Amino acid sequence: LTQPKVDNLIVKFVVDGLHSLSTVEEPGFIQLVTGLRPGTSVMSRRSLGRRIDEEWGKFLDDAREKLSGQSYVATTADIWSTHHRSFMGVTVHWIDADTLSRRSLALACRRFPGSHTYVRIAEMLEDIRQSFDISREKVVATVTDNACNFAKAFREFGFCSEITDQDDVAADLSFEIMVEPDNLDDAEINLPRHLRCACHTLSLVATSDAKAALSTPSFERANTSVMSKCS
Missing domain, CATH: 1.10.10 (Arc Repressor Mutant, subunit A)
Structure with missing residues (x-):
């Protein structure tokens, strides 16, 4: 060597x-x-x-x-905490025009200090996009989990026609909606279309929604009947 x-x-x-x-x-x-x-x-x-x-x-x-040669890309974003520190991760995905194979890159894993407000989420997403010279028009959608502040960030700063408040869906998440000042300059922030992660939604249905349904007498009786037959 x-x-x-x-x-x-x-x-x-x-x-x-x-x-x-x-x-x-x-x-x-x-x-x-x-x-x-x-x-x-x-x-x-x-x-x-x-x-x-x-x-x-x-x-x-x-x-x-690599990204400059792509006509369209999609991104994902997530925020998580470990050892009392929060991080934002962003990935980008596209289809190779020659091989039609899926390609991806990890764009960022940044510290996210402070509260997870929807404005700060939007600002960091925009900063990451700009740092890789990805045009707004190139990003067709961004996929996130069902956290309330992610949804609000895209509702306030991007395409929001299909986004609705789902506080019941995100009830188990720790993100807190914070009140932001009305004089924010959002002219430079323009987020793409927002898609909720299907796997995360199904996970919530199988956990939070199913648990909430057990408080309904008819569902609780049906669940007890089925579970007793399985034991």
Whole structure:
């Protein structure tokens, strides 16, 4: 292995495994690399950070080039929380014109600090779209779950003819609708058509709606009768 190849493998190891940049400074890791290939060296933490930034820049350029050649794309968006931190993830999907195969890219996994207001959701979606030079007309639809604030973001800033309030559907979700000031400048935010994830909707039907239906005496009797026959 040449030194450039070793450097590339180290970058891939750290990025793919979500390891800390300080991994390259650990004595055991240095011994592993130099022991497997005597004569090679392990880059410093600072050099690793620069290499990752360079690779990210190459990814952005490659992604923009791929997306610029597509006539239409669709996107998905989701917000989740872990260890008291919230994140927004966005992916893009299209059909390859030559092979008719489905293609996709992960566009973002960004920290989402603060409240999940519909305005901040719309602003982040718009910023991600612009960062990849994707025109508004190119995005035919964005798929999300049934969270109230996602629906409101698209109702206020995009195509909303098919969107209705479904507070009962999203009753189990933790997103809270926040009151926003009336003087917001939304001229630059124009979200695409909104589609609710079918799998998430079916999951809610099978959990939240079914649980709520058990409070209906007729449904509860039918459910008890069926379940008793299965036991």
